[in-house]
Amino acid sequence: MADPLPSWNDGAAKSAIVAFVKATTDPASKDFVRQEDRIATFDQDGTLWVEHPMYTQLAFVLSRLAELAPQHPEWETNEPFKSTLAGDLAAFANFTMTDLETLVAASHAGMSTDDFASIVNAWLAKASHPRWKRPYTELVYQPMLEAMAYLRANGFTTYIVTGGGQAFVRTYAERVYGTPPEHVIGSSLETKFEYDPDGKAVLMRPPKLLLYNDLAGKPEDIYLFLGRAPLAAFGNSTGDQQMLEYAQAAGGARLMTLVLHDDPQREYSYGPEAGQADTKFGAFTRALYDQATSKGWVIVSVKRDWKRVFAFEP
Amino acid sequence: MADPLPSWNDGAAKSAIVAFVKATTDPASKDFVRQEDRIATFDQDGTLWVEHPMYTQLAFVLSRLAELAPQHPEWETNEPFKSTLAGDLAAFANFTMTDLETLVAASHAGMSTDDFASIVNAWLAKASHPRWKRPYTELVYQPMLEAMAYLRANGFTTYIVTGGGQAFVRTYAERVYGTPPEHVIGSSLETKFEYDPDGKAVLMRPPKLLLYNDLAGKPEDIYLFLGRAPLAAFGNSTGDQQMLEYAQAAGGARLMTLVLHDDPQREYSYGPEAGQADTKFGAFTRALYDQATSKGWVIVSVKRDWKRVFAFEP
Numbered sequence: 001m002a003d004p005l006p007s008w009n010d011g012a013a014k015s016a017i018v019a020f021v022k023a024t025t026d027p028a029s030k031d032f033v034r035q036e037d038r039i040a041t042f043d044q045d046g047t048l049w050v051e052h053p054m055y056t057q058l059a060f061v062l063s064r065l066a067e068l069a070p071q072h073p074e075w076e077t078n079e080p081f082k083s084t085l086a087g088d089l090a091a092f093a094n095f096t097m098t099d100l101e102t103l104v105a106a107s108h109a110g111m112s113t114d115d116f117a118s119i120v121n122a123w124l125a126k127a128s129h130p131r132w133k134r135p136y137t138e139l140v141y142q143p144m145l146e147a148m149a150y151l152r153a154n155g156f157t158t159y160i161v162t163g164g165g166q167a168f169v170r171t172y173a174e175r176v177y178g179t180p181p182e183h184v185i186g187s188s189l190e191t192k193f194e195y196d197p198d199g200k201a202v203l204m205r206p207p208k209l210l211l212y213n214d215l216a217g218k219p220e221d222i223y224l225f226l227g228r229a230p231l232a233a234f235g236n237s238t239g240d241q242q243m244l245e246y247a248q249a250a251g252g253a254r255l256m257t258l259v260l261h262d263d264p265q266r267e268y269s270y271g272p273e274a275g276q277a278d279t280k281f282g283a284f285t286r287a288l289y290d291q292a293t294s295k296g297w298v299i300v301s302v303k304r305d306w307k308r309v310f311a312f313e314p
Numbered sequence: 315m316a317d318p319l320p321s322w323n324d325g326a327a328k329s330a331i332v333a334f335v336k337a338t339t340d341p342a343s344k345d346f347v348r349q350e351d352r353i354a355t356f357d358q359d360g361t362l363w364v365e366h367p368m369y370t371q372l373a374f375v376l377s378r379l380a381e382l383a384p385q386h387p388e389w390e391t392n393e394p395f396k397s398t399l400a401g402d403l404a405a406f407a408n409f410t411m412t413d414l415e416t417l418v419a420a421s422h423a424g425m426s427t428d429d430f431a432s433i434v435n436a437w438l439a440k441a442s443h444p445r446w447k448r449p450y451t452e453l454v455y456q457p458m459l460e461a462m463a464y465l466r467a468n469g470f471t472t473y474i475v476t477g478g479g480q481a482f483v484r485t486y487a488e489r490v491y492g493t494p495p496e497h498v499i500g501s502s503l504e505t506k507f508e509y510d511p512d513g514k515a516v517l518m519r520p521p522k523l524l525l526y527n528d529l530a531g532k533p534e535d536i537y538l539f540l541g542r543a544p545l546a547a548f549g550n551s552t553g554d555q556q557m558l559e560y561a562q563a564a565g566g567a568r569l570m571t572l573v574l575h576d577d578p579q580r581e582y583s584y585g586p587e588a589g590q591a592d593t594k595f596g597a598f599t600r601a602l603y604d605q606a607t608s609k610g611w612v613i614v615s616v617k618r619d620w621k622r623v624f625a626f627e628p
Contacts, residue, residue, distance in 0.1 A: 167541075181540060181541025192534070201533065223505055246515045248515075
């Protein structure tokens with residue numbers, strides 16, 4: 001039989017994933033789960049694609065605000081716009097939730113849902129990552145794409161559960177991850193049903209946050225969308241802690257996994273270990289590491305567990 | 315080939331449904347739609363099951379409030395409890411949104427998501443409809459079950475999009491309609507992620523409305539959950555108007571359908587026609603009828619189009 005996870009090195013992480021899939025899909029297993037309940041959830045930033053030097057969606061915000069800035073001279077002096085337009089990541093890391101909502105409102109709202117999707121698609125087509133000089137949509141982790149495909153081949157439905165914007169991620173999730181729009185759960189603005197001048201129904205995006213899908217928001221929104229806990233949950237930061245706790249609390253065979261970024265040569269190194277960078281983009285604290293260890297969560301080391309990080313590597 | 319809709323009389327409604335399915339699933343058709351985008355949405359009350367003499371979930375509210383009333387002597391004198399406990403449907407029809415939220419808060423909130431599901435299941439097991447003396451879950455329209463099954467057999471995913479409570483409907487939707495929890499979109503309370511005394515993750519239900527999934531809320535929530543308009547939409551009242559408009563506005567071959575309750579012998583008669591009852595539970599106004607006629611929406615007459623209404627009929 002062909003290896004379903006060819007970009008993974010043999011080791012504890014790969015073994016745990018394969019053992020979990022076998023245990024939950026073999027009808028003879030005591031941990032067998034019917035196909036309808038095989039739900040796997042994946043964080044996006046830092047779990048499925050690169051989140052450094054900043055979240056990709058923040059790069060979109062910077063680009064969009066720069067485009068709009070000429071019509072808003074007041075942004076040159078007013079925060080949080082001033083620091084954001086200056087690309088001051090240290091300032092950004094200290095922004096309050098209200099600051100972030102202000103930036104999202106200015107960059108993501110005030111147009112129809114269709115127009116927003118067009119704006120995102122146009123940006124993705126031209127933007128590139130500062131280190132690899134490739135489209136952001138190529139900076140996805142090949143081992144995680146294989147894990148998603150392996151789960152789907154075994155009857156799982158794979159969901160992206162992201163702190164990022166649901167409407168943003170849905171524009172590319174199907175072609176990049178194989179997940180259709182209805183399998184993407186993310187932070188969301190409200191929409192408002194209106195009629196255009198021709199009387200045609202249209203959904204507008206007012207600047208009002210409906211779902212903040214991070215931390216405790218992840219299990220809350222998983223319940224809202226799916227009505228039950230995931231059987232397998234993959235994350236990489238403190239923003240995923242509650243999602244993994246929710247999965248584990250549901251009992252039975254469950255797989256909780258955290259990606260640890262510890263490979264500065266092939267990607268980045270940030271986390272709780274000596275010499276690793278501290279960061280606000282995907283914080284993996286010592287407390288989270290200890291919790292993972294004590295609760296039997298699987299820690300995936302980029303350095304040790306991944307044979308290949310990106311599909312474009314030789 | 316066996317008739318996929320045996321409980322439907324031959325006529326314009328049945329023909330329209332069959333023609334739409336053929337047009338959107340035949341690869342040679344100019345209106346072919348790939349399987350991933352074959353989304354059909356169904357209102358529940360009055361479209362999939364009986365909504366008279368009152369919404370089934372309102373019967374649950376009455377029962378639940380009666381159970382809790384001994385601990386709330388103030389309900390005997392305070393509205394909206396007083397009229398509700400007295401079963402005063404005329405008063406109920408005039409309740410404001412705030413009144414309804416108050417009733418929902420008292421009857422649906424303040425417990426964990428698991429406990430709420432247990433309460434609903436226990437009620438459904440013992441409750442029965444006043445006219446047919448059968449469990450409410452048997453008062454589903456056999457022709458609509460066949461339409462759902464027919465669509466699914468042709469690659470459609472069927473969603474329930476209900477003004478009723480999402481957590482309420484999800485308790486029985488899979489066994490009654492064949493729709494798993496993630497295919498039920500409904501009005502929703504917020505949930506709150508907490509830890510129980512043993513430190514285990516649990517989701518609680520505070521008395522706070524998150525989604526009001528009726529009228530314009532239907533297309534807004536369909537977009538929130540699915541990211542796009544349905545290819546086919548089925549409803550029966552003014553609460554479904556915007557959902558059907560949203561489907562039609564997306565263009566291409568779309569099926570918009572409204573069930574008209576015009577059979578007092580086998581079920582109920584309420585709607586815009588002479589002699590039909592006016593009602594707050596599933597209003598089908600003259601304006602909606604005219605809109606349906608002018609826009610090519612399919613009107614399903616219970617009396618003429620359904621050979622059989624319920625599965626338990628001979």
